[in-house]
Amino acid sequence: MMERAAILSTGDELTTGRIVDTNASWLADRLNQIGMDLVTVITVGDYPERLEWAWRTAMEMADVVISTGGLGPTADDLTTETVARLAGQRLVRDEATVEHIRHIFTASGRQMPENNVRQALFPEGAVIISNPIGTAPGFRLAVPQKSHVCHLIVLPGVPREMILMMQETVIPWLSENRGHDEVLVNRTFQTYGISESGLDALVAGVISPEEARVGFRASFPQISLRLAVRGKPGEAERKLEELSSRVRDKVGAYIYAEGDVTMEEVVGKLLTEHNLTLAVAESCTGGLIGHRLTNIPGSSRYLLADVVSYSNEAKIKLLGVSEETLRSHGAVSEQCVTEMAAGARKLAGADIAIATSGIAGPDGGTAEKPVGTVCFALNAPGVSIARTHRMRGARDWVKLGASQLALDWIRRHVLGLPLSEPARR
Amino acid sequence: MMERAAILSTGDELTTGRIVDTNASWLADRLNQIGMDLVTVITVGDYPERLEWAWRTAMEMADVVISTGGLGPTADDLTTETVARLAGQRLVRDEATVEHIRHIFTASGRQMPENNVRQALFPEGAVIISNPIGTAPGFRLAVPQKSHVCHLIVLPGVPREMILMMQETVIPWLSENRGHDEVLVNRTFQTYGISESGLDALVAGVISPEEARVGFRASFPQISLRLAVRGKPGEAERKLEELSSRVRDKVGAYIYAEGDVTMEEVVGKLLTEHNLTLAVAESCTGGLIGHRLTNIPGSSRYLLADVVSYSNEAKIKLLGVSEETLRSHGAVSEQCVTEMAAGARKLAGADIAIATSGIAGPDGGTAEKPVGTVCFALNAPGVSIARTHRMRGARDWVKLGASQLALDWIRRHVLGLPLSEPARR
Numbered sequence: 001m002m003e004r005a006a007i008l009s010t011g012d013e014l015t016t017g018r019i020v021d022t023n024a025s026w027l028a029d030r031l032n033q034i035g036m037d038l039v040t041v042i043t044v045g046d047y048p049e050r051l052e053w054a055w056r057t058a059m060e061m062a063d064v065v066i067s068t069g070g071l072g073p074t075a076d077d078l079t080t081e082t083v084a085r086l087a088g089q090r091l092v093r094d095e096a097t098v099e100h101i102r103h104i105f106t107a108s109g110r111q112m113p114e115n116n117v118r119q120a121l122f123p124e125g126a127v128i129i130s131n132p133i134g135t136a137p138g139f140r141l142a143v144p145q146k147s148h149v150c151h152l153i154v155l156p157g158v159p160r161e162m163i164l165m166m167q168e169t170v171i172p173w174l175s176e177n178r179g180h181d182e183v184l185v186n187r188t189f190q191t192y193g194i195s196e197s198g199l200d201a202l203v204a205g206v207i208s209p210e211e212a213r214v215g216f217r218a219s220f221p222q223i224s225l226r227l228a229v230r231g232k233p234g235e236a237e238r239k240l241e242e243l244s245s246r247v248r249d250k251v252g253a254y255i256y257a258e259g260d261v262t263m264e265e266v267v268g269k270l271l272t273e274h275n276l277t278l279a280v281a282e283s284c285t286g287g288l289i290g291h292r293l294t295n296i297p298g299s300s301r302y303l304l305a306d307v308v309s310y311s312n313e314a315k316i317k318l319l320g321v322s323e324e325t326l327r328s329h330g331a332v333s334e335q336c337v338t339e340m341a342a343g344a345r346k347l348a349g350a351d352i353a354i355a356t357s358g359i360a361g362p363d364g365g366t367a368e369k370p371v372g373t374v375c376f377a378l379n380a381p382g383v384s385i386a387r388t389h390r391m392r393g394a395r396d397w398v399k400l401g402a403s404q405l406a407l408d409w410i411r412r413h414v415l416g417l418p419l420s421e422p423a424r425r
Numbered sequence: 426m427m428e429r430a431a432i433l434s435t436g437d438e439l440t441t442g443r444i445v446d447t448n449a450s451w452l453a454d455r456l457n458q459i460g461m462d463l464v465t466v467i468t469v470g471d472y473p474e475r476l477e478w479a480w481r482t483a484m485e486m487a488d489v490v491i492s493t494g495g496l497g498p499t500a501d502d503l504t505t506e507t508v509a510r511l512a513g514q515r516l517v518r519d520e521a522t523v524e525h526i527r528h529i530f531t532a533s534g535r536q537m538p539e540n541n542v543r544q545a546l547f548p549e550g551a552v553i554i555s556n557p558i559g560t561a562p563g564f565r566l567a568v569p570q571k572s573h574v575c576h577l578i579v580l581p582g583v584p585r586e587m588i589l590m591m592q593e594t595v596i597p598w599l600s601e602n603r604g605h606d607e608v609l610v611n612r613t614f615q616t617y618g619i620s621e622s623g624l625d626a627l628v629a630g631v632i633s634p635e636e637a638r639v640g641f642r643a644s645f646p647q648i649s650l651r652l653a654v655r656g657k658p659g660e661a662e663r664k665l666e667e668l669s670s671r672v673r674d675k676v677g678a679y680i681y682a683e684g685d686v687t688m689e690e691v692v693g694k695l696l697t698e699h700n701l702t703l704a705v706a707e708s709c710t711g712g713l714i715g716h717r718l719t720n721i722p723g724s725s726r727y728l729l730a731d732v733v734s735y736s737n738e739a740k741i742k743l744l745g746v747s748e749e750t751l752r753s754h755g756a757v758s759e760q761c762v763t764e765m766a767a768g769a770r771k772l773a774g775a776d777i778a779i780a781t782s783g784i785a786g787p788d789g790g791t792a793e794k795p796v797g798t799v800c801f802a803l804n805a806p807g808v809s810i811a812r813t814h815r816m817r818g819a820r821d822w823v824k825l826g827a828s829q830l831a832l833d834w835i836r837r838h839v840l841g842l843p844l845s846e847p848a849r850r
Binding site for chain 2: 004009011012013014015016017018019020021022023025026028029030031032038039040041042043044045046050056057070073074075076109110115133158160212215216217219252280282284285286287288289291294295297298299300303304305306307308309310311313314317320341347348349360361362363396397399406
């Protein structure tokens with residue numbers, strides 16, 4: 001029975017505050033989704049005795065210990081050694097892994113440094129967890145404790161490698177071998193235009209704590225709501241469907257997707273389905289709208305061009321904004337974004353164009369147009385809409401928040417929904 | 426003597442992955458700055474027995490334990506009770522705090538709910554840490570252990586409250602009372618164009634483990650190296666300078682900055698200092714170069730325009746790439762990026778232009794031009810250079826890696842350094 005989990009996050013970069021431990025939070029979320037109880041997260045730096053203490057402690061407390069970090073090729077990477085010592089196993093070299101690592105180096109025309117061979121050492125009896133995109137594979141190993149068998153799952157600290165290995169190998173294995181007769185099923189709703197506490201208040205009215213665990217996660221600019229229902233197979237799924245309907249009835253106006261889907265994926269899917277093309281004209285968002293859209297494979301089907309006209313001259317020369325508009329209304333004005341959107345659509349020959357211009361800060365704000373003021377425009381055949389919103393937060397949040405609103409406008413336009421009133425200030 | 430620190434992060438929102446623990450990372454950074462050694466971070470949910478275990482463990486291991494969370498007014502806020510029990514102290518009510526909380530409520534026209542009085546209870550002997558912006562004050566309490574006296578520092582979990590209380594009260598107190606005659610000084614070097622293991626091998630040759638702690642952090646596309654030296658004030662700084670010189674001598678060619686500085690900051694600073702302007706033409710990077718550049722406040726001084734010409738038509742119409750070039754060489758060719766860069770520089774009237782075109786994947790690769798193939802061009806008065814590189818990884822890494830190389834080219838051009846040979850594939 002695997003019920004209790006512990007996470008070990010290792011590395012000096014964590015204990016000296018150089019990075020935020022997003023791995024632990026991602027893992028905690030996924031363990032929660034499959035119904036495991038995360039007893040503790042223990043973080044230690046790259047010191048042999050601290051690592052050993054952390055491993056011993058976690059192994060005592062949990063049925064499954066997931067560790068990230070310390071699998072690199074350098075001398076401060078101590079995880080494999082520590083685990084082997086605690087498990088009482090010697091290290092053996094896996095030749096297939098040596099070949100895999102050598103192949104990664106030779107494929108890019110480099111020679112494998114000898115110390116990379118360290119990454120092919122595993123405790124005897126370990127099951128290797130392959131790493132399709134990096135040099136360091138992970139492994140799992142069952143280690144008997146006094147009262148239980150503890151399953152150690154050892155993964156690299158690089159988030160994208162860790163995530164892929166969890167998704168492809170570890171989560172399926174855990175789900176299959178947990179030995180639990182109840183299932184935990186869940187559904188995520190992605191929302192926009194409402195605060196976390198606003199969502200909470202609305203949903204609390206239609207779902208009681210006994211029916212489901214309701215969780216919120218605000219990872220700006222996305223706010224998601226998750227329902228998790230535990231129960232017998234079949235029953236739990238039916239209950240989840242019923243509760244999902246209640247959520248849709250209550251907060252459906254704010255839901256832009258269900259599942260782990262980003263706003264740019266939703267927009268890309270809609271443009272593809274409707275066979276529409278897009279042009280973007282960005283000022284304060286500085287390329288972020290284009291960047292987010294082009295993170296989606298296949299975006300070249302609908303994104304024709306994105307003109308980041310950061311200077312006034314670029315707005316005039318590239319997008320045809322009139323000097324008179326800039327003189328009388330300024331670059332951060334509904335007049336200016338209206339002309340930017342019209343110019344971008346014409347220039348690219350696109351079906352839809354979206355434009356942003358604003359004051360991202362920290363400088364440049366005035367009493368009339370404080371930092372965070374952003375003007376948006378959408379242009380399409382017979383449509384030309386411009387509105388001013390006030391985004392909150394520092395420079396990066398103003399950019400992110402504005403990019404989200406712009407993408408939501410495209411979504412709403414394609415779906416024939418009204419463009420949002422000033423909402424997320 | 427206060428040398429060793431531990432952080433306790435408490436709350437179900439952490440163990441179920443609903444939020445990322447930014448508090449721990451902020452605290453770790455500040456503790457590191459004042460030279461304290463963070464032995465561990467322990468995270469547990471709101472369960473009495475887990476909290477008690479976490480506190481006991483932290484108190485054994487550290488001279489100073491800083492806890493965040495669990496000071497709210499509701500039943501699942503257990504921190505104060507737990508601490509009082511472990512310290513063997515009864516809870517006493519602080520009338521000044523009751524008044525402070527009542528005042529916060531009446532100031533906003535509300536009545537204080539009775540359960541908020543819980544926030545005015547403290548273990549006997551505790552020194553209250555005032556919270557200027559929230560209802561929950563914190564406190565500190567010295568608790569004798571077998572081998573040492575442990576100082577407990579209890580703070581709320583709301584980041585802005587916790588940070589203010591640390592800055593105004595806790596850090597000054599720690600700095601004054603640490604009673605330590607050694608300091609920990611450190612320096613970070615940002616590198617590009619060399620692997621983590623390559624760096625390690627070079628640096629290991631000139632710095633012994635006894636002289637300094639050498640740490641690496643690969644957060645694609647940045648690889649940083651950090652030296653940390655402990656010693657007497659004055660001596661430690663001198664030693665760090667000496668070791669830094671050795672690092673610069675050995676790997677200086679790969680160092681693009683010292684300190685916590687990104688490539689885009691370095692580029693922005695150089696362009697500003699040299700009074701140069703920049704135009705960007707992006708295809709496969711899709712706006713990411715512009716996005717990164719515009720993350721830096723003041724980037725409007727040097728970034729004139731970024732044309733994301735995702736379609737062939739946009740390359741022709743916006744940047745003046747010739748149809749003949751696209752027909753005979755394709756969009757992913759050195760000919761095409763050369764024309765893109767020249768077109769962007771002319772269009773924007775900039776001093777320097779950089780262009781990218783490549784195959785970000787997962788589709789679109791061919792035998793001749795596999796996924797990851799990216800062409801780069803730089804155009805400046807009397808300069809027109811184009812080269813083809815092969816970036817590794819999935820779509821987002823190809824974009825990130827290509828944006829880093831493009832930014833590095835701008836840096837190298839401004840500094841008069843040779844543009845990199847195909848390096849980070």
